[in-house]
Amino acid sequence: MRISRRALAAAATVAVLLPLSACGSGSDGSGSTDASGKVEGDITFQTWNLRANFKSYFEGVIADFEKKYPDTHVKWVDQPAEGYADKISADAAGGTLPDVVNVSPDLVAPLAKAGLALDLDKSAAQYKKEYLDGAWASHQIPGMTGTYAFPWYLNTGPLFYNKSLFKEAGLDASKPPTTYDELFADALQLAKKSDGKVATLANVPTVEDFGRYGVELMNKEGTAFAFNDAKGVELLTKYKELYDAKALDPQALTATPESSGKKFLTEAVAMNPGSALDLGNFKKQAPNLYKNIGITDQITSTGKVxxxxxxxxxxxxxxxxxxxxxxAHFVTDAQNQMSFAKKVAIFPSTAGSLDDPYFTKEDGTDETRVRIAAAKSLKNAVNYTPVLFSEQMKTALRNEVAKALQGKESPKTALDNAVKACDTLLKQQG
Known part of the structure; x- marks a missing residue:
C-alpha cells in the first residue's frame, strides 16, 4: 500500500501498513474454509516495512498468540514498503501467497475475485459483531457476496485552516465553512481579497471528494462507474470556478499530499486536510501558523466523513x-488494536474501542482535541474510494479533471471520458 495514495495528510500515520502473509499456503487449492478445528500449525505473518518501528510490539503479539495456542508457530517476515502490491500479485500467481496478509480494500479485491481470499462471512461470522459496521463492510466487493478481510486500523482527520488568512479576507475566523456552498463562497472571497495570492485548496477533486459530495460513484452491481451524473458535474464545475479565480492553487494539477502540506505550512493555502500528527510539525516548522491554526470537521454532503x-x-x-x-482475528482484536493505537496515531476498528477515555477525554491540548474529534467521526465513517478503483483509474480521473480545469474540455465531457476509461479498465480486471 502506498501511503501517498491514501491522501489525507493523516496518511503519515498509515506508514504502518501491515500486510500479513504466510507461507504455509499451497497452490493446489487444498486449503479448507472450515476455521472451527484445532488451532495448530506453522503460519507466516508478513508485514510491510514495520520491523524498524514496531519490532517489539509485533514480537509481543506473536508471543501472546503462541502462548494462547501452544501448538502454533508464527513466522514473521517483514517486506520493504516499495512494490508491495506487485509482490502480492506475484505471490498470488506463483502460489506462494502467505497465510495471513495485510491488505487495503483495493488490494483485496483482485485476490477475492481470484478465489484467494477467505470469505469471513462464512468462516468467521461469529467475529463480525466485534467490529464497527462500516469497517467490516469496507472489505466487501461489489458484485460478490462475502467479506474478505478483518478490518484493522482506521484513519481520518479534520480540516485545518489558517485563521489569520481568514481574518485578512474579512471572514469570521471563528466560523469556518461547514458546507460546500460556504467553502466555495469563502474560497472565492479569499482569492479576491488577496488578488489571487491566497488559494483556499491545494488539491483537485479525487473520487473520494466526489463521494463526500454525495455523488453516486458506481452502480450497485459494481459493473460500471457513475460519477459523471449531474451532481458529479456540479462539483467539477465548482472546482473550475475556483481554479479560474485562483481560489484553487494553480499547482493543484500536479500536487501531491506532501506538496499540498508544504503550501499550507508556508501560508500560501488557507485550508488543508490533516491529522493529529501534523500539529507537531506545525509547532516545530511553522510556529506562526501553529499560533493561528483553526481546526474544523471534514466537509461532506452525506454527514459521513x-x-x-x-x-x-x-x-x-x-x-x-x-x-x-x-x-488474523487476534492481531485485530480490541486489546491489540488499542495497544497499537497508543503507539502510532491510528484508530481501532473494533466496536466500543472509540469510547475509551483515550479517545473521549479532553486534556486541553490540540493533539487530543483532534484525536477525539476524529474518533467521534469514525463511528459512522465510510471508505468512499470504491474497492474496485485502481491506481490506473485514479490517474484516468485525474487527467480528465485537469483537462476540465484548464478549459480543454467541459466538466461533463471530462467526467464522461473518465467514466468511460474507468469502465474499460474495470472490464479488464475481469
Missing amino acids: NMYVMGVMVNSRTKHTPASVAF
Whole structure:
C-alpha cells in the first residue's frame, strides 16, 4: 500500500501498513474454509516495512498468540514498503501467497475475485459483531457476496485552516465553512481579497471528494462507474470556478499530499486536510501558523466523513485455516488494536474501542482535541474510494479533471471520458 495514495495528510500515520502473509499456503487449492478445528500449525505473518518501528510490539503479539495456542508457530517476515502490491500479485500467481496478509480494500479485491481470499462471512461470522459496521463492510466487493478481510486500523482527520488568512479576507475566523456552498463562497472571497495570492485548496477533486459530495460513484452491481451524473458535474464545475479565480492553487494539477502540506505550512493555502500528527510539525516548522491554526470537521454532503482502512486477509488456500483465522482475528482484536493505537496515531476498528477515555477525554491540548474529534467521526465513517478503483483509474480521473480545469474540455465531457476509461479498465480486471 502506498501511503501517498491514501491522501489525507493523516496518511503519515498509515506508514504502518501491515500486510500479513504466510507461507504455509499451497497452490493446489487444498486449503479448507472450515476455521472451527484445532488451532495448530506453522503460519507466516508478513508485514510491510514495520520491523524498524514496531519490532517489539509485533514480537509481543506473536508471543501472546503462541502462548494462547501452544501448538502454533508464527513466522514473521517483514517486506520493504516499495512494490508491495506487485509482490502480492506475484505471490498470488506463483502460489506462494502467505497465510495471513495485510491488505487495503483495493488490494483485496483482485485476490477475492481470484478465489484467494477467505470469505469471513462464512468462516468467521461469529467475529463480525466485534467490529464497527462500516469497517467490516469496507472489505466487501461489489458484485460478490462475502467479506474478505478483518478490518484493522482506521484513519481520518479534520480540516485545518489558517485563521489569520481568514481574518485578512474579512471572514469570521471563528466560523469556518461547514458546507460546500460556504467553502466555495469563502474560497472565492479569499482569492479576491488577496488578488489571487491566497488559494483556499491545494488539491483537485479525487473520487473520494466526489463521494463526500454525495455523488453516486458506481452502480450497485459494481459493473460500471457513475460519477459523471449531474451532481458529479456540479462539483467539477465548482472546482473550475475556483481554479479560474485562483481560489484553487494553480499547482493543484500536479500536487501531491506532501506538496499540498508544504503550501499550507508556508501560508500560501488557507485550508488543508490533516491529522493529529501534523500539529507537531506545525509547532516545530511553522510556529506562526501553529499560533493561528483553526481546526474544523471534514466537509461532506452525506454527514459521513471518509475513512481510510487497513485489513488483514486470510489466504483461502492456507493449509492451517483455524490457526490463520485465529491469528488474523487476534492481531485485530480490541486489546491489540488499542495497544497499537497508543503507539502510532491510528484508530481501532473494533466496536466500543472509540469510547475509551483515550479517545473521549479532553486534556486541553490540540493533539487530543483532534484525536477525539476524529474518533467521534469514525463511528459512522465510510471508505468512499470504491474497492474496485485502481491506481490506473485514479490517474484516468485525474487527467480528465485537469483537462476540465484548464478549459480543454467541459466538466461533463471530462467526467464522461473518465467514466468511460474507468469502465474499460474495470472490464479488464475481469
